[in-house]
Amino acid sequence: MNNHELKLIAAKVRRHVLDAVHSAASGHPGGSLSISDILTLLYFEEMQNLDTQTPKNPDRDRFVLSKGHCSPALYGILAERGFFDKSLITGFRQTDCCLQGHPSLKDVAGVDMSTGSLGQGISAANGMALSAKLDGKDYRVYTILGDGECEEGQVWEAAMFAAHYKLDNLCAVLDFNGLQIDGNIADVMSPLPLDEKFKAFNWNVILVDAHDFDSLRSGFAQARVCKGKPSILIAKSVKGKGVSFMENNAGWHGNAPNDEQYAQAVSEIDAVIKELGGEI
Amino acid sequence: MADKKATREAYGEALAEFGGQYDIVVLDADLSKSTKTETFKKKYPERFINVGIAEGNMMSTAAGIATTGKVVFASSFAMFAAGRAFEQVRNSIAYPNLNVKIGATHAGVSVGEDGASHQAVEDISLMRTVPNMVVINPADAYEARGAVEAAIKHEGPVYLRFGRLAVPYVYDSGYQFELGKGVQLKDGGDVTIIATGLMVQEAVKAAQTLADEGISARVVNIHTIKPIDKDIIIKAAKETGAIVTAEEHSIIGGLGSAVAEVLSENYPAKMVRVGINDVFGKSGKPQCLLEEYGLTACNIAKQTKKLLGK
């Protein structure tokens, strides 16, 4: 897929993120907007054997959103990819809708793992990757981690495991947006340097720009050819990317925009969609 | 004054209030804005420690600080405090009987939109089984303040369960909290409704409804689930003959179970447990969820009538 098409899909995912959190009056826009481009490249280019008719196809590549609070972006991309109807998005977080606040495997087609408690998704991704090895299957497993999430000890237990069992069919992406709830990761509880830590844990570390499709594409390609080690793309990102007043602002971690803010945010995203020749 | 307040709000204020009098250190795991420990942090920044997103590490660190004689509060959501860090709480805090107070907020389904992954309905059960642990589940903001003070004065581990949702006041500012003592809020002769946390206000409303239908219900608030006030429970069974429990928690292992344990060994009586019936929660507005799971005055009244065969 060309970058222009990818950009358009990513903009639509961002629109879904805004619609979801605004209609729920709750949810996590910041970290959802920072991973919208990564998810777009994964679901429209990188991941293989996805079949919306058979979402549980055993040979499919898997994806685990380890930072499960960013479900609006996952639901946005799954809807764009055709796993369920886009009209569900505005039911997000409401009692009569399957789109749970955090991804739920048993409730939503296309969701490969239930997450929400930070640090656990990467271990589950390890389990899937290990199982592929046991079965002699060649599907790949992807997971997105938050940089704040890396403060959880379990992330490092999982990092050790993936390297120990040489899970080269596992590719993690670290959403390196520099923020967590209580502020900058460097101020709250620094997990830095993250690249050197993962290197020391014997991972193949690749630095990419989370909002540049060429950079992401090349990162995933490098991960694919690396044998004998798990790979991680450390993706420098902007929390709140695409909505000017949300960018790099920890206050938008887990707050929904009010009507006025929503209108402003939508106008910015819709302008991008229009500019790319898309329909709103 | 607003007519409602979340118990987590009162928790943060109480920490700030007592921070001057006592040698308190407060730990949080990247949730200080939500748990409201931020209120303490603003007043005593040097005694506030953010451990980052690392609840297990927080509990054992709290234990270490407590060995030096300080009163340590460790806060996170109930799911992560009692759930994820369970074993650190058991082995680092409770086993050595250290003076750590676990301030667990966002308990129960009234967490709302975050959904099942964040709705702890097992925490009372988990914490209650641990030796040395005191478990308190306050009903309103005044009781939350009293619980914090009592926890500070009590030597040893305490689990304090707070809610996210703003709840109406059950008490007034004169309320005196007494650790381990149930509170009779209304007398009655036909049945006793024993409630905890945000279900206390529902129990009071249910008793009013029942009164209109000619059923005289006693209402007892059990804020301290461990050690539980056996006397008030046994007395209720003797005098009213039937017991209804109400809690925003699983009916397995929580208040209902604790009351059943007391009754079955001392004075068996017919009873029914109102609570979460062995299921996970889900996303939705807190009020919708409380209704969906039957955590309402209406359902308490209904279950009471069923129990009494009326």
Ligand SMILES: Cc1ncc(C[n+]2csc(CCOP(=O)(O)OP(=O)(O)O)c2C)c(N)n1
């Ligand atoms: C085990 C656990 N502890 C705490 C939380 C509450 N929480 C949700 S998001 C978040 C901050 C995450 O920061 P980061 O991983 O950097 O996410 P991002 O910036 O990408 O949104 C926290 C503490 C949680 N979901 N799970």
Ligand SMILES: [Mg+2]
């Ligand atoms: Mg972050």
